[in-house]
Amino acid sequence: MRKISVLFAALFAAVFCFAQNVEIKEDFVPSSKNQPGQQYPMVNSQGYARFRVNAPQAQEIRVSLGLGADGRAGTQLVKGEDGVWTGTTSVPLDEGFHYYRLTVDGGSFNDPGAKNYYGSTRWESGIEVPAKDASIYEERNVPHGFVQQILFWSESTNTLRRAFVYTPPTYYSDRPDVRYPVLYLQHGWGEDETAWMNQGHANLIMDNLIAEGKIKPFIIVCTYGMTNEGFRPGGGARPGG
DSSP, X not given: OHHHHHHHHHHHHHHHHHHXXXXXXXXXXXXXXXXXXXXXXXXXXXXXXXXXXXXXXXXXXXXXXXEOTTSSEEEEOEEOTTSEEEEEOSSOOOSEEEEEOEEEXXXXXXXXXXXXXXXXXXXXXXXXXXXXXXXXXXXXXXXXXXXXXXXXXXXXXXXXXXEEXXXXXXXXXXXXXXXXXXXXXXXXXTOOTTTTTTTTOHHHHHHHHHHTTSSXXXXXXXXXOOOSOSSOTTOSSOOOO
């Protein structure tokens, strides 16, 4: 066990030192998950993320993503004379979507520059590192389907539940006797029925694949997957934005 721990520590140190020696490209652009009109957070072509928070009265701000120069998880932001905190992850993030939060003087907050997404059983900030295969969910000028929010009564929980339903572009124009297969798409741990249509881009993936003729149209239904509890963990009111 001791040998494994030493080996892991050595590997961690090697990766960290390598990351420290990589020159970060200054080609940062706003994340696609930002609030309208907000420039930060940003991502670059290498997968690094840069954060900027205006908090003149704060004493310490840390972002839950990345790895700090002190070896701790997260990215420590540095306060400027203007009261604005900035920082860049010391290692690139994996491609795709990430949840994150700010720790400000010991308290947990969402980034005011980013949109909010339900993950880890709470509403958190989101950032997306463009993936090499991002074209599959890019916004194209193709026929688009419909994403509808519906309410239904759940007999198993004796509560009113919500589902998001994707129907393909031809659903309402086809003959009434045309039937479509249905995929019931389950979210990951700590997420909810909004996950696949928001951060998962399921509707855009479907639209693009249908337009390319790579799949036959079908319906997708996403609902909250937990039935053995009387409440939604970390639920409460959704933050603004």
